[in-house]
Amino acid sequence: MKALLFDLDWTLVDIQGFTDYGTALEDVRELVGEWADVGAPDTSWDAPARICMEALVALAGDSRWQALSDAIERHELAAVPQSTPMTGLELLIDTVSDTPVAVVTLMGPEAARLALATHEVPFTTVVGRLHDLRPKPAPDQIIEACRLLGVPPSDTTMIGDSTWDMEAANAAGAGFIGITNHRPSEFAPGTVTVADLTELSHHLASSELRHR
Structure with a gap:
């Protein structure tokens, strides 16, 4: 290699252990409502984190994607000092x-x-x-x-x-x-x-x- x-x-x-993905998910749903299931693979992430990431996958290429990403990133940035x-x-x-x-x-x-x-x-x-x-x-x-x-x-x-x-x-x-x-x-x-x-x-x- x-x-x-x-x-x-x-x-x-x-970082996930310190990120308020529960509130991030509320922000996501307020911004975009619901989204189609894209059949993302199962993973051991906490449910709110996984659902936020699934939304980013489902809405890739959508005009709302950047606002969605920015809303989630605000919570990620807040978590970094505790990571x-x-x-x-x-x-x-x-x-x-x-x-x-x-x-x-x-x-x-x-x-x-x-x-x-x-x-x-x-x-x-x-x-x-x-x-x-x-x-x-x-x-x-x-x-x-x-x-x-x-x-x-x-x-x-x-x-x-x-x-x-x-x-x-x-x-x-x-x-x-x-x-x-x-x-x-x-x-x-x-x-x-x-x-x-x-x-x-x-x-x-x-x-x-x-x-x-």
Whole structure:
């Protein structure tokens, strides 16, 4: 692998645990009412967070999408000061210091960059949710991150905590490693998984990435 792509929330930093997605969901419903079920994959996210993200997927390309995203991002921005690093973040940063890295996240771009700065994560290529990119589990964000890094998806590995990350990676033709955060795996059988960022760092240090 020539590059790594990381999800942000519950992969590098815990922001969801401090985000008032319940109120965000009230804002979403006030803005857009109801939306069509898009059959998004099941995931272990809290229900209000999952429904907010499903709304963003369902309304991709809709004229109301940016207002919807902005309403959710206000709550994400408010949560960043209370957010916490995931176990092993410092070791991971050291492990991948010589590797091209991008962050591919469903969070708003301003909130994502603030979270990275708050926790001193030196990953500067960030693809947050944008109006002109279909969000994960579609492949668009991963493809855009690869374009910015100058590598094809087949030479990258996406690392994330959810089936949305896995499906986006598969659709883009990228590799995938799932982080379980010490919970039962929700990933497809045969998926490479690690419990946390510490285990991921050990896996990467012994892999072909270290010797590319």
